[in-house]
Amino acid sequence: MTGQVRTVDGRVAGRRGQATRQKLLDCLREMLDTSPYRDVKVIDVARMAGTSPATFYQYFQDVESAILEIANDMAKDGARLKALTEDQGWTGKGGYAAAEALVDGFLDFWREYEPILRVVDLASAEGDKRFYKVRQSILNAVTTGLTEAIEEVHTKGKSADEVAPNAMAGTLVAMLAAVSGHQKGFETWKIKMKDVRPALSTLVYMGITGKKPPR
Amino acid sequence: MTGQVRTVDGRVAGRRGQATRQKLLDCLREMLDTSPYRDVKVIDVARMAGTSPATFYQYFQDVESAILEIANDMAKDGARLKALTEDQGWTGKGGYAAAEALVDGFLDFWREYEPILRVVDLASAEGDKRFYKVRQSILNAVTTGLTEAIEEVHTKGKSADEVAPNAMAGTLVAMLAAVSGHQKGFETWKIKMKDVRPALSTLVYMGITGKKPPR
DNA sequence: CCTCCGATCTGACTGATCGTCAGATTTCTG
DNA sequence: CAGAAATCTGACGATCAGTCAGATCGGAGG
Numbered sequence: 082m083t084g085q086v087r088t089v090d091g092r093v094a095g096r097r098g099q100a101t102r103q104k105l106l107d108c109l110r111e112m113l114d115t116s117p118y119r120d121v122k123v124i125d126v127a128r129m130a131g132t133s134p135a136t137f138y139q140y141f142q143d144v145e146s147a148i149l150e151i152a153n154d155m156a157k158d159g160a161r162l163k164a165l166t167e168d169q170g171w172t173g174k175g176g177y178a179a180a181e182a183l184v185d186g187f188l189d190f191w192r193e194y195e196p197i198l199r200v201v202d203l204a205s206a207e208g209d210k211r212f213y214k215v216r217q218s219i220l221n222a223v224t225t226g227l228t229e230a231i232e233e234v235h236t237k238g239k240s241a242d243e244v245a246p247n248a249m250a251g252t253l254v255a256m257l258a259a260v261s262g263h264q265k266g267f268e269t270w271k272i273k274m275k276d277v278r279p280a281l282s283t284l285v286y287m288g289i290t291g292k293k294p295p296r
Numbered sequence: 297m298t299g300q301v302r303t304v305d306g307r308v309a310g311r312r313g314q315a316t317r318q319k320l321l322d323c324l325r326e327m328l329d330t331s332p333y334r335d336v337k338v339i340d341v342a343r344m345a346g347t348s349p350a351t352f353y354q355y356f357q358d359v360e361s362a363i364l365e366i367a368n369d370m371a372k373d374g375a376r377l378k379a380l381t382e383d384q385g386w387t388g389k390g391g392y393a394a395a396e397a398l399v400d401g402f403l404d405f406w407r408e409y410e411p412i413l414r415v416v417d418l419a420s421a422e423g424d425k426r427f428y429k430v431r432q433s434i435l436n437a438v439t440t441g442l443t444e445a446i447e448e449v450h451t452k453g454k455s456a457d458e459v460a461p462n463a464m465a466g467t468l469v470a471m472l473a474a475v476s477g478h479q480k481g482f483e484t485w486k487i488k489m490k491d492v493r494p495a496l497s498t499l500v501y502m503g504i505t506g507k508k509p510p511r
Numbered sequence: 512c513c514t515c516c517g518a519t520c521t522g523a524c525t526g527a528t529c530g531t532c533a534g535a536t537t538t539c540t541g
Numbered sequence: 542c543a544g545a546a547a548t549c550t551g552a553c554g555a556t557c558a559g560t561c562a563g564a565t566c567g568g569a570g571g
Contacts, residue, residue: 117419245491
């Protein structure tokens with residue numbers, strides 16, 4: 082469906098074109114690893130890729146569009162997060178283990194894509210719809226997964242739902258994303274990530290089941 | 297102690313100078329309300345303030361330094377968040393009310409300073425120590441307040457602490473900050489903020505006490 | 512009211528980046 | 542190998558960053 086890689090002026094890119102395009106994306110991603118987002122310049126990316134700035138503009142509207150491209154790839158990989166919410170029993174010891182797995186999934190995912198996710202976060206908070214959509218496609222999948230889990234727990238136990246399941250799910254997902262995005266920050270505090278993991282897992286478990294996790 | 301407002305080259309600014317400086321800060325803040333961080337140009341800020349770019353550089357090293365200035369003012373106001381964690385009983389109905397107050401405090405604070413907080417978040421995640429320090433001074437105050445609350449609950453109840461109090465506190469604070477920073481995002485989903493508030497309050501309450509909130 | 516001096520502001524400049532285009536170069540096709 | 546298509550780039554006008562010497566302002570003192 083989407084397959085065709087195109088240049089800015091609409092032509093379909095051939096073998097060589099796709100290679101340079103990819104090289105530019107790789108260099109951009111490396112650049113974002115080391116430089117502040119605000120300081121990433123097209124000219125630097127081009128230099129690093131051994132091409133001219135004009136070539137960059139042949140494949141991307143601007144820096145943002147290129148980052149969006151990387152973000153879209155990332156979003157595809159985000160499917161692995163949704164998988165962690167499916168076909169799980171969320172009660173008892175197994176439920177806590179599922180929560181732990183979800184937490185680790187988030188921590189790993191954010192570690193891998195940290196710089197990109199930072200930009201996605203900023204841009205979508207600033208109201209850029211394209212980035213917002215990417216963020217959606219990652220987080221919303223997880224949120225709906227968790228929403229279903231909570232609804233299931235609610236119907237099995239008779240407990241009337243004091244809190245809207247989708248709000249609880251959204252909140253938990255936001256929490257996971259936030260903590261995952263500040264792992265370095267936590268470490269620089271006197272808070273160890275090995276202590277944070279159980280805190281997250283506990284909150285996820287409690288948020289879903291309303292109960293304290295089994296010891 | 298800090299009082300003296302100085303120009304970049306070290307002179308103490310007089311009445312007129314302080315006024316211009318403040319006007320530049322105001323315009324910068326307004327600019328951040330409407331433009332993406334990456335697109336904020338010194339020249340635009342200067343134009344909006346009715347002065348020349350050279351004047352801007354008389355008072356600020358660069359755009360970041362100016363934003364840092366705004367962020368520092370914000371951090372002072374952040375004291376009101378810490379206040380919400382103090383002198384509270386965190387158990388029973390009063391505890392849930394305290395959790396609600398804390399949640400509302402965060403939501404309000406973020407609504408007020410949203411664009412600045414976005415930049416602070418990005419810059420500190422990117423490793424800028426000056427911004428990291430600002431973020432710290434706001435969140436760490438709350439975190440230590442909550443840590444003490446959790447420790448108190450733990451010692452009053454005999455419950456051995458399964459989760460490190462500071463990790464739990466840090467996680468809750470990160471959650472509050474994240475959700476507060478994405479209020480618009482939630483609304484754009486099918487999730488209503490009026491449902492999110494109780495979800496947050498419930499999680500805060502459960503995180504501190506380990507129990508379900510009273511109805 | 513005028514003069515003078517320090518505080519403040521700015522025009523103008525250099526250098527860097529943006530974003531574009533026509534033309535050069537490379538690769539593919541037959 | 543010629544011709545065409547794809548790809549790349551040098552060069553350019555426009556914009557912005559950041560600097561500096563000199564112009565302007567506002568108040569103190571006469």
